[in-house]
Amino acid sequence: MRVGTMTSLFRGRRESPEYIGYIESIRRCHQAGFRVLDMNMCALSRRQTTLHQDDWKQQVDEIANEAARLGMEFVQSHPPYRGRLDLELMSTPEGAEFFENMMLRAIEITKMLGGKWCVMHPATDLTVETGDIEAQIEYNKKIFAKELELSAKIGVGLAFENMCDAGNRRKFCVTADELIALMDSCNSEYVGICWDVGHANRMMDNQIPSLLKLGDRIKALHIDDNRGKDDLHVLPFTGFIPWEEVMHALYVGGCKADLIFEIGTCGDKMPECLKDEAARLCYKVGEHLVSLYK
Amino acid sequence: MRIGNMTSALGVRRETGERIQPAEVVRRCAADGFEVMDINLCGLHRGPGMFRGEGWRKAAEELRNEAEKCGVSFVQSHLPYRSMSMKPDVELFSTPEGAEKYRELSLRAIEITHILGGKWAVIHPMNDREAVVGDNEAHIQYNLRILDREIELCHKLNVGLAFENIFDQYHLRRFGMRALELKQLIDYCHDPLIQACWDVGHGNITTEDQSAAIRVLGDHIKALHIHDNNGRDDLHVFPFTGTVKWESVMNALYESGCKADLVLETTGSRMPDHLRDEEQKMLVSICKHLVSLYQ
Numbered sequence: 022m023r024v025g026t027m028t029s030l031f032r033g034r035r036e037s038p039e040y041i042g043y044i045e046s047i048r049r050c051h052q053a054g055f056r057v058l059d060m061n062m063c064a065l066s067r068r069q070t071t072l073h074q075d076d077w078k079q080q081v082d083e084i085a086n087e088a089a090r091l092g093m094e095f096v097q098s099h100p101p102y103r104g105r106l107d108l109e110l111m112s113t114p115e116g117a118e119f120f121e122n123m124m125l126r127a128i129e130i131t132k133m134l135g136g137k138w139c140v141m142h143p144a145t146d147l148t149v150e151t152g153d154i155e156a157q158i159e160y161n162k163k164i165f166a167k168e169l170e171l172s173a174k175i176g177v178g179l180a181f182e183n184m185c186d187a188g189n190r191r192k193f194c195v196t197a198d199e200l201i202a203l204m205d206s207c208n209s210e211y212v213g214i215c216w217d218v219g220h221a222n223r224m225m226d227n228q229i230p231s232l233l234k235l236g237d238r239i240k241a242l243h244i245d246d247n248r249g250k251d252d253l254h255v256l257p258f259t260g261f262i263p264w265e266e267v268m269h270a271l272y273v274g275g276c277k278a279d280l281i282f283e284i285g286t287c288g289d290k291m292p293e294c295l296k297d298e299a300a301r302l303c304y305k306v307g308e309h310l311v312s313l314y315k
Numbered sequence: 316m317r318i319g320n321m322t323s324a325l326g327v328r329r330e331t332g333e334r335i336q337p338a339e340v341v342r343r344c345a346a347d348g349f350e351v352m353d354i355n356l357c358g359l360h361r362g363p364g365m366f367r368g369e370g371w372r373k374a375a376e377e378l379r380n381e382a383e384k385c386g387v388s389f390v391q392s393h394l395p396y397r398s399m400s401m402k403p404d405v406e407l408f409s410t411p412e413g414a415e416k417y418r419e420l421s422l423r424a425i426e427i428t429h430i431l432g433g434k435w436a437v438i439h440p441m442n443d444r445e446a447v448v449g450d451n452e453a454h455i456q457y458n459l460r461i462l463d464r465e466i467e468l469c470h471k472l473n474v475g476l477a478f479e480n481i482f483d484q485y486h487l488r489r490f491g492m493r494a495l496e497l498k499q500l501i502d503y504c505h506d507p508l509i510q511a512c513w514d515v516g517h518g519n520i521t522t523e524d525q526s527a528a529i530r531v532l533g534d535h536i537k538a539l540h541i542h543d544n545n546g547r548d549d550l551h552v553f554p555f556t557g558t559v560k561w562e563s564v565m566n567a568l569y570e571s572g573c574k575a576d577l578v579l580e581t582t583g584s585r586m587p588d589h590l591r592d593e594e595q596k597m598l599v600s601i602c603k604h605l606v607s608l609y610q
Contacts, residue, residue: 251545258586291555295600302597309587
């Protein structure tokens with residue numbers, strides 16, 4: 022298990038609405054100590070990266086070259102997901118088509134960067150009973166049909182992530198059993214699971230049995246902390262997650278994924294002059310977490 | 316404006332569950348770069364601790380000596396406060412003996428503040444539950460009545476009481492949420508030893524832009540509680556990890572003439588021990604940046 026981070030560790034700026042680009046982000050991640058990366062493309066469908074442009078392949082080559090020069094490795098990615106921020110886009114046929122194209126592009130980008138897994142948010146079909154697992158699985162296989170086809174064709178896996186309920190509105194794939202049912206129904210070596218430790222901390226008092234049940238089905242990790250209520254995405258050991266138990270369960274369960282931070286510590290709230298020091302602290306925390314993987 | 320931390324900053328040792336004692340916190344905070352300290356006595360009435368036994372005066376003197384040795388000074392304290400929902404507090408106040416014990420410890424906390432060299436003791440204002448909600452005069456009278464012995468002792472020791480801005484809980488209106496209410500209390504007392512503490516995190520929960528509230532209190536603010544949150548919950552997270560508009564807050568503190576030190580009140584660290592100092596040094600950098608915005 023290696024210590025890694027999403028490229029979004031450096032993205033937003035407190036001082037201006039401009040985003041930090043991928044090249045600068047990976048350089049600063051490298052400076053902080055990171056060598057393993059997740060290509061975060063959540064904002065691709067909102068045209069808030071430059072990868073929606075026509076020269077995206079050239080841009081990806083430049084990112085890949087810079088990562089190679091620095092000795093950094095992309096292991097996974099976070100493509101766009103059907104979330105609150107994309108609802109408006111998805112409300113028109115043209116918008117939905119653009120979203121789909123960007124999802125497929127994100128999978129191709131992951132392959133170009135050498136990543137093995139693309140993390141996907143499972144969707145919940147609100148037109149059927151949310152607990153009707155068979156119906157939910159069929160819905161997900163339908164809406165992810167093109168992604169499943171492309172990923173198998175080019176040899177990049179899709180890792181379905183554990184979700185959070187929205188208040189008392191249940192969502193599909195909050196539990197280990199639902200994730201396993203979805204994964205098994207696909208019957209493909211290119212389908213696995215991503216476990217977001219922070220999401221699990223919001224949805225269950227004790228995530229350890231779920232981790233042990235999922236074991237080596239977990240192909241990607243999202244590492245972040247919270248206090249059990251909101252999805253704070255804060256640095257581990259600043260929330261309430263029992264990290265010693267989580268890391269031990271990942272080890273005993275046989276999870277072989279890298280430890281990937283999905284935190285906002287150096288995000289758009291932190292002044293530029295403090296971000297690099299904060300990122301170094303994040304890396305040290307990551308090293309400690311990996312030392313608990315035993 | 317100097318940078319400071321509370322003695323509760325290092326929390327509980329993750330490895331053993333043992334609370335890190337104030338002397339160790341002072342040593343480590345001083346080494347990490349903090350200049351002043353706040354003695355956090357919020358839980359004095361809730362359990363054992365170095366100030367609960369017979370030797371509490373000696374313990375306070377030793378802590379002061381330790382701070383002097385490390386080159387830091389105590390500037391303020393956080394007095395015990397009565398929670399209306401926490402079980403130990405509800406139980407304590409259910410008997411006259413319990414209420415009297417609390418009172419004794421509240422007075423002791425002021426004396427500890429004095430022994431340590433602190434100038435301000437921060438206290439949470441209370442609601443008069445018998446009064447009409449919004450009747451600020453009644454709430455002011457109530458606070459002065461229930462704190463009469465504290466105020467007397469403060470005058471004797473020349474330690475000030477700083478009433479802190481709080482926030483409504485469970486949709487229940489609380490006196491002291493608004494800067495204007497604190498100002499009304501201060502004006503009513505017309506006493507240099509009865510002033511305000513501004514909690515920036517609480518201010519972020521209760522206002523869209525707290526700079527206006529800060530300007531109402533201005534140099535009546537004698538103590539600061541510095542932490543961040545998401546605007547909804549009292550998270551006590553690091554500055555610049557929540558939604559507080561720090562640039563505007565620091566500017567308002569400067570322009571309104573607040574001369575208090577910048578004292579953090581973030582949740583006690585849960586870091587593994589060997590990472591605590593790294594975390595505290597990061598907080599020192601954050602505080603220095605905040606001070607650079609005090610202009």
